Amino acid sequence: MTTIDAQTLPAPAPADLLAWYDRHARRLPWRIGPAERGRGVTPDPYRVWLSEIMLQQTTVTAVKPYFEAFLDRWPDVAALAAAPSEEVMKAWAGLGYYSRARNLKAAAEAVAGTLGGKFPQTESGLAALPGIGSYTAAAIASIAFDQPAAVVDGNVERVLTRVFAVETPLPGAKSEIRRLQERLTPKARPGDYAQAMMDLGATICTPKRPACVLCPWEASCAAHAAGIEESFPRKAAKTARPERAGAAFVARREDGAILLRRRPDKGLLGAMTEVPGTDWLPVFSSDKALADAPFRADWQRTVAPVVHVFTHFRLTLDIYAAAPPRGFNLPEGHWWSPPDDLPGEALPSVMKKAIEAVHPGITRRRR
DNA sequence: AAAGCGTGGTC
DNA sequence: TGACCAAGCTT
Structure with a gap:
């Protein structure tokens, strides 16, 4: 039984995370960095969407060459909608989870057709498209359209279960994590906040050997205070692979x-x-x-x-x-x-x- | 709501 | 070397 006295810790401040992001944001082909965004540059929703679909359960390293190839070949949603499905499947080959490619094509057709070439700007509108679930809808809404949507992915789950020492095992803890993220998501710079959470999870609050000394939320982290960061998130035991x-x-x-x-x-x-x-x-x-x-x-x-x-x-x-x-x-x-x-x-x-x-x-x- | 759905990198 | 893991969605 682990008891953590979180009372004595200061609450994690989104502003501290954003300040860290301003200095340490990863440069990624689909991303508008904090400096540019501060100057009013907004991301292309097509690129945000394409990258988010590719990044589902897939590493940044694996995605990069595919993202570049897709963008070269199909620079906008109309081009992708007009592409033969066979060609899209060929271009996706090797990336895995092939239903993503089928859904990508179907969603492009819906956006380029019925929706008049514009991506929906609301979470619910986005989630109605094939291949877009709650995470991806929130990610696109916040990153592309600057809406304070609560983004919950594997990184967010790891960071927040550590900061708040959430004892409930995944996947049961999802609703609890969602509530925490809804409470934390700022009205200002929600897109940068979402991307900051991902970067923190990917580079600092890693599954193994997290670099807590470098973390902007170190002083607020209950798991770190107890010296048991790596034990979060708790997870249900998995069954053997047949x-x-x-x-x-x-x-x-x-x-x-x-x-x-x-x-x-x-x-x-x-x-x-x-x-x-x-x-x-x-x-x-x-x-x-x-x-x-x-x-x-x-x-x-x-x-x-x-x-x-x-x-x-x-x-x-x-x-x-x-x-x-x-x-x-x-x-x-x-x-x-x-x-x-x-x-x-x-x-x-x-x-x-x-x-x-x-x-x-x-x-x-x-x- | 639990199970089905890829791949490559890491330790 | 096998287990774990990576910006999850669908049914």
């Missing part, structure tokens, strides 16, 4: 083309591209794998299977390779992708691994 297994078939034509097909629109890796394969099952019998091959051939299994870890299961894939027989008829929904096209296909990472297991380097863009 195993699944299957087989994938890498068919290569004489000219080097690889046989591909499109996955169903919904579900795991929905609407993305894959090599033919079996279902992925908790109990997989490798004797029966060849029954699901795209054609009869002398399929050669690689020595080592491909192992890939998804959020909710671990996959072991046996990889088989063969050339198609003469007279092979292309099944519905399949196509031969020439080597030059492979790097640009909408292949998720697990599928690139499968292909690379047989043909190293073939899915990577040459230069």
Whole structure:
């Protein structure tokens, strides 16, 4: 039982956080920094939206190149709305959580169409768009439209559960954290405040080894006072990750083309591209794998299977390779992708691994 | 409302 | 090396 006497600590002041942000804000491609914003420069809602969708459960490092590529190719919401879905999926390949790309396209069409090219400026209006939930709606409303919306993401959860030593485990503590954030969010500079919370969580109030000496709220932090910062946020125990297994078939034509097909629109890796394969099952019998091959051939299994870890299961894939027989008829929904096209296909990472297991380097863009 | 949904980096 | 983690949303 931990008891923390928070009474003796001064309340965390948003002004102190903003002052810290003025000096230490990260420079990010989608961000208008505090100095510029102070001069009246306002962010482009399209860029804010695009970055927020990409940043969902995804690191800044992973997002940067994708953000730049999207912006180069589709500089505004009208351009994105007019883009073929296939091209958007290809451009998103490798970033993960592919429903985001499908929702991104749908939201762009709604904004460019029904909404007359303008993003909604209210939280509820934003949250009505596909792919925008409570966090993203609040983030866009505050950052792009300067509204005092309470932004609650993983960073905010970590910072506030530490500052206030919230004992309730996540996800149960969410409503409590929301109330704290509503109370703290300032009417002035709410967008900078939101981004300051993210920067604080990302650079100072980190999950491991937080740099409390550098924190503008050090004196107000109950967890720090008790010397137990790292134990927050409390979390419910998580269940073990189950195993699944299957087989994938890498068919290569004489000219080097690889046989591909499109996955169903919904579900795991929905609407993305894959090599033919079996279902992925908790109990997989490798004797029966060849029954699901795209054609009869002398399929050669690689020595080592491909192992890939998804959020909710671990996959072991046996990889088989063969050339198609003469007279092979292309099944519905399949196509031969020439080597030059492979790097640009909408292949998720697990599928690139499968292909690379047989043909190293073939899915990577040459230069 | 709990489960489904990716990937790559870190320690 | 495996567990944890990163600006969550949808059903």
